[in-house]
Amino acid sequence: MSRYPKRVVPSLPHSVYPADWMKEGEVRAAETLGLTLYHLMERAGRAAFNRCRQYYPLVRRWLVLCGHGNNGGDGYVVARLARAAGIHVTLMAVDAGARPLPPEASQAREAWLRAGGEIAVAGPALPQEAGLIIDGLLGIGLKSAPRAPYDTLIEAINRHPAPVMALDIPSGLDADTGYAAGSVVRATHTQTFIGLKPGHLTGQARDWVGCLHCDALGLETWLAGEPVPMSRWDRSDVSRWLSARRPCSHKGENGRLLLIGGDHGMAGAIRMAAEASLRSGAGLVRVLTHNEHIGPLLTARPELMAQELTATTLRASLEWADVIVIGPGLGQDVWGQKALELTRQSNKMALWDADALNLLAQKPDVRQNRILTPHPGEAARLLKSSVAQVERDRPAAVRELQRRYGGVVVLKGAGTLIAGEDGISVADVGNPGMGSGGMGDVLSGIIGGLLAQKLPAYGAACAGVVVHGAAADRVAEKNGERGMIATDLLPEISLLVNP
Known part of the structure; x- marks a missing residue:
């Protein structure tokens, strides 16, 4: 046995x-x-x-x-x-x-x-x-x-x-x-x-x-x-949040999503997040990144729009977007810091992940129009504690993160927890094959894509986590867990968001 x-x-x-x-x-x-x-x-x-x-x-x-x-x-x-x-x-x-x-x-x-x-x-x-x-x-x-x-x-x-x-x-x-x-x-x-x-x-x-x-x-x-007190969600619940589209719907109705990130050597992170947002149904997706990444990004996924990240393009894109995702591959040097500071000035709905969270830990604020998606290490930095303390009581940690930072918080891990003003949930999906690089970037893209389609923040977070984990479960059912990579999930996402 x-x-x-x-x-x-x-x-x-x-x-x-x-x-x-x-x-x-x-x-x-x-x-x-x-x-x-x-x-x-x-x-x-x-x-x-x-x-x-x-x-x-x-x-x-x-x-x-x-x-x-x-x-x-x-x-x-x-x-x-x-x-x-x-x-x-x-x-x-x-x-x-x-x-x-x-x-x-x-x-x-x-x-x-x-x-x-x-x-x-x-x-x-x-x-x-x-x-x-x-x-x-x-x-x-x-x-x-x-x-x-x-x-x-x-x-x-x-x-x-x-x-x-x-x-x-x-x-x-x-x-x-x-x-x-x-x-x-x-x-x-x-x-x-x-x-x-x-x-x-x-x-x-x-x-x-x-x-x-x-x-x-x-x-x-x-x-x-x-x-x-707490809700449990699995793949059978996706239709709770996602229904069939209106026959005459168009790309404008399906949302304009802006993704910011991809520092030097991190182009893969922003590319995976961007493609995941397309696969989850976002109508228009724009990426701001380093100029050197634009060619490879568009070659791999021509449906994306991509520009070099500058103060000018960022201000214009923030005005254009319905929803913002910042953090995948962002880095913590001056380039990433400036991008995050300008993004802080927007009142648009946003998802912060990865290095956006690490920078937030250095300069905390409270916002209700934001989703945070930390793994235990990032959660520990946000709480000024340790990973061991976070993992000792994950429900308490996610509640405290939500209390300190507002909005909705997704504490990733086996049995991902989602906390917001609407309550706390646990996602009963996913498997050990997800223990590889890029999985969090894909999750950010899925949730961002659902936000762009006008799902409320808590519902988008719950639905996104379930779709993400269920996509990994479908991959594991076909190929096994060991050797699973983040991009394996991409073809499964579009199947799951059409329940």
């Missing part, structure tokens, strides 16, 4: 809930619907049991590992149902019987014992004959690195050859951030309950979660009436 199981995205809900909200929410839901929390635990255990049977119908030996909390209670329910189905179950619990369990978990434990089940003390020597491991050690409340004996148990699970079904979240992973402070169970599947949590989708989640599944436990109607 691969160390990193192939990521599959089943049908998942669009709503994402922080751990504290989920804990409080399940209590309110139970009260509203006349259920007990133990009833919900029974539903959760059955959902996980059914998922195990779905994927591992022939495995007859299961190992269930239970911790001190309600996550362990879910494990007791799974074990009882598996035993009743004739499966040989070994249940190992941390300090079995030595520490009081929460009331619902205690009920589940007693039900397991009444059914004839036995409890062994969990230790690092796991039975090697087990064909499936159920991880019920630590749940969504964990906020620090797992301590003994959990850390050694987690490492033992990861050494075991059997596939792993994690209950709610892989033990050791922070449910709100996807941060791994210490040992984390590397799950093959994760069955979560009621709703998705941010830590399933961003941060380091993809290294640990495996194939993610969600069961609302019959609370769908109740959830529909609740506010949505």
Whole structure:
């Protein structure tokens, strides 16, 4: 079995809930619907049991590992149902019987014992004959690195050859951030309950979660009436933002986009951004760059308009444009600084990327008519912090960036986050093949092209990130992830913006 199981995205809900909200929410839901929390635990255990049977119908030996909390209670329910189905179950619990369990978990434990089940003390020597491991050690409340004996148990699970079904979240992973402070169970599947949590989708989640599944436990109607703290988008959502064009539409209606960048040796960045904006549907695209880049740029893509970047051409182009993209290949020397200072004087809608962000970090301002698209390194400079601090809590980082700089902020990475006054979203698209140069330039071009077509800033950012990641996923489906380059995405973009 691969160390990193192939990521599959089943049908998942669009709503994402922080751990504290989920804990409080399940209590309110139970009260509203006349259920007990133990009833919900029974539903959760059955959902996980059914998922195990779905994927591992022939495995007859299961190992269930239970911790001190309600996550362990879910494990007791799974074990009882598996035993009743004739499966040989070994249940190992941390300090079995030595520490009081929460009331619902205690009920589940007693039900397991009444059914004839036995409890062994969990230790690092796991039975090697087990064909499936159920991880019920630590749940969504964990906020620090797992301590003994959990850390050694987690490492033992990861050494075991059997596939792993994690209950709610892989033990050791922070449910709100996807941060791994210490040992984390590397799950093959994760069955979560009621709703998705941010830590399933961003941060380091993809290294640990495996194939993610969600069961609302019959609370769908109740959830529909609740506010949505965070939204999840995937490729099926593109039509939410993009509809068919009016039959008589023309290039002027589809927007005039100006791209500024391409310092010496950086012509590729501005060219990829410009072509991506055309592929996303912008009507007219003008590039201002160094004179030496114009010939190669027009030879490669004659549909572009290109001029040398001077103060005169920039002022005229700023007046001409509906939307501005600045930053791809801009550099941070005097040429780039002067271009950015003149661009600051415009009140047109703009996207700032790459070195425009690095220059912004040196001279901060707040604007509502702007999209920022930092990767974690650029985000750290904008926040005057470190990459490690940004990655420790990506949702907090993107919210703080939006608060400090205004507008809309796209924090790139596995599980890209989008924050604006309209809310916060996570893009459930993309793959490791995107870890190569130029991908951010393509994203800037896509979002800029959608802005030019008069999408609102938050919608353009969400749609652009989804199209970008989905294009990479389509390339990976055809050719694999390793060896993917940014320009591979360009033919896929025009297919995705026509849902």
